[in-house]
Amino acid sequence: MHLAPELGIGRFIKGIVGSGYEAFDISPERYPPELNTRQLDLVTDAEKLPSQHYDIVLHSHVMEHLPCNETAVLYHLHRSLKPGGKHIFCIPIHDGHYESDLGNLSGEERTRRFHQHDHIRRFGRADFQNTIGMIFDLKLFDLERLVGANQLRANAIPEEGWRGVSGHMYYFAEKDDIKLKE
Template sequence: MLCRLVRYNFLDFEVHVVESACKDSQNTVSIEGFCPDENLDSDRYYAFGLIFKVTQVQRCICAFKLQGELELLNTEYATADDLYKESLTLLYEILDEKIEELERILHCTIVKPPLSGVIGEKGKKKCACCGSVFDEYVPLSPYYKEQAKKNHVSDDFRSEMVNKLQYSCPVCGAADRERAYAICMKKELAKDACLRVLDIAPSMALGNFICRTFPNVEYRTADLFMPGVDYKIDIMHMDIIPDGSIDFFICSHVLEHVSDDMQAMFELRRILSAEGKGILVVPIDLNAEGIDEDPSCSDEGERWRRFYQNDHIRRYSRRGFLNRIHRAGFNVKECDREYFGREVMKKNGLIDTSCVYLVSKNEE
């Protein structure tokens, strides 16, 4: 039925995957780089397969919403919007079926976004990345609270941006900070701009937003470990990228992972064009007095206690981060609640202290 309604290769491919992914329960299914252990019992193995199916259907819905490339193949559909809603309804029927099956196997409840939010009926929230409207965002995973308890982490960390109760979009998965970046980019960049954009440690939701909103950009991705990026590089040594060749970069929640954050920022300044800009954001503890860092620390428990995550080697204070930005030779524009506006912040689930640091070259 879907193929009859929509002639769109990406969507057709996703639907094909959904229908055929796990017919053979012996196949190992990888979900975002994670493969289930080969010794899992058959029910659990099949459950992983179903998770993969549900994920693909959700991505299918998101892709359909974002791309909007529709063809009216039947006269019964008066408008593209009618076809769009009918096709989403069919996708949701598939999703309902798979979720019910998964809930029976795992004995749990799975929450999916309401169809009314996806097809654009009125709601209290509106994601800046995908444009979907719904009642609430999805809370932050309990994993972080569990790890904090397990590793005896103090509760004095006060995040500048993370909204634990309204963290991610139920449709495209965009985190609160990514929704803030989308707002910034729409305010700072012309829709028809011909720019070279570099996204470091990219997210699918923000990448889709950039390519859809700015069709003339040359969008490139970079990461040292992530598969499928354009540049597999260390941010501290980006020799493959020429001086002044990037017009806009996104470097979000990366610097707290690298051994020398100043060297990384010097590299970002080197590749940025004279009139270029960049989003430079790290997790900031508003209660911190200075920067606590220790690249030699390898104990995961100690990292949780000092840096609030097992793969972080640095905890930033706001003043300390701004000082380092200036030392790296950047000017910085602080995009805060006055920049966003109260209504936009509310619709995107941003907390009052949310701030995006927009940097440019200081040529003095």
């Protein structure tokens, strides 16, 4: 399951998995036919996702756009993973604290508060463990140790994204890493 599929990543994954690739977005008409992107509104349809269905759930910069409680959406996306599945995601992380407002704000006010005109929330570095960290037991990476500073610089990865909590980091949660359990 690939949400809001980036064209290059979508083509790459589809080239590997073939017909098993499933792309979804609230506005599928924005994507080329080759990705076969289907309509999915995470606000109204997340709870309808099948349980234990996907090997991978992948999304980048989606949660900050959803006018609802993102915890519920993340829970249902994770529930849709098969045992042994991986939930891979990226969210913008800013200095400071989490903030959300589902109210009718102007684009200018959203940009001021959330750094983009169509964002509903911002995730903060200062309280990351009290937001996303309360949903998943995430392992934080040190990319410098994994691939080296020269490789990171060659690929234009900013130093703030090399380790810990960062908006440049992808987070990986395995099926059993969810903390929201009965």
